[in-house]
Amino acid sequence: MIFSFIFESYLRFGDMENRIRIILADDHELFRTGLINLLNDIEDILIIDQASDGAELVKKYELHHPNVVVTDISMPILSGFEAFKQIRKFDDHAKFLFLSMFESGEYVHYTRKLGGRGLLGKNVRINELCYGIRQIHNGYEYFGMEWTRDKLEKLNEQYKNLADGVMGPDLFLTVKEKQILYLISEGYTSSEIAERMNLSKRTIDAHRHNLMKKVNATTPAQLVAFAIKFNSLSASPYS
Template sequence: MIRVILADDHTILRDGIRALLAGEPDMEVVGEASHGQGVLDLLADTSADVVLMDLNMPVLDGFATMPLLQEHYPGVRVVVLSMLDSENYVHRILQAGALGYVLKSAESSEIIFAIRTVAVGHSFLCTEVGMAVLNRLVKIPNADAVLASRKSGDLSSREMEVLRLIAEGLTNAEIADKLFTSKRTVETHRQNIIEKTQAKNTAALIRYAMSQGLIE
């Protein structure tokens, strides 16, 4: 039996994953936490094989939690379940000790397979992340990828949406409402956009977007 702890600050997502894993005869959810400190507190009294963990959490996020898990609970394997698709984030968290990385947009079957794979000590990347890494490594020519790199500084489709809404003058809260997500998620997207485009502030970001033809 694979004993799993779920760590995500969105209750509805944890409920969905718990329901998904309830249908697997070899898996059992033994605890839930809304942040990394909650995971550490759970592990003090609860035996677990795998932690399925978001990166973007309050109190103690995934990046801060990972080294503490490695130090205090090295036998616990970690699968990151995140909406963040930046290769930089994938690289950082895998270097920190996580064995798996799955996007929240992945099929449920990939999440289940990731847990089983990591539970036996093997690494796992979901299809979308794995193909992005492979394409970069072997430099497979792809017209869409080339166009995206020329125009967007490697922005994801969701980051492009956020960029356009920023340029329209919407606040983070307004963007969150429009995209049906949290304000903190929008703030993360905004920071990722600024890092990728190397714009120093919002005004510079809008000028960049206009110069690249991303917005009118």
């Protein structure tokens, strides 16, 4: 598969040295293939390989060392965030642009805390995606036009002020609850969390329900936001 990508791009654009070499990772084949087809029309971008889960992404990265990785956050085996953490262990200069259904400040802050260079919604227009890829390739961050430097700095200040509240003495979480929050923040579904923790989905759903009560979340989206916020301010329960 990879040779067909490279050969097709070589025939169309010639020398690959000046292209931005990309690995694209997403577990939805239709989305992944469609995005590859769109990016194949961009002269300065070259898709050198693809991955359908985080573990495959780590292997492909180690094989190719691309200029930029464009990856979904929520994927099987390893999430995009977890794959990034593993890759940073052997390449601390890895440049990642994450794609997600969530573009909230919590995800932006968490991405920056991990060392990711960018985060965009999966409904992003192709022109803006290409702009983001170029910005990240050139050593900059890109989280969308609305996330100006001033707004990013204010987000940092906001999280500094939130630290005491989120980690306050009145909030007691068990080790298992912290693990579940961590996996929620990494983009895993209840079924995927159940599989990873060797528990039933019903048990995970019960834990999520109890967590919502503990943190005063009234919707699943608020629980996700809290999980991102909590894990951006605390150590991983798996470390």
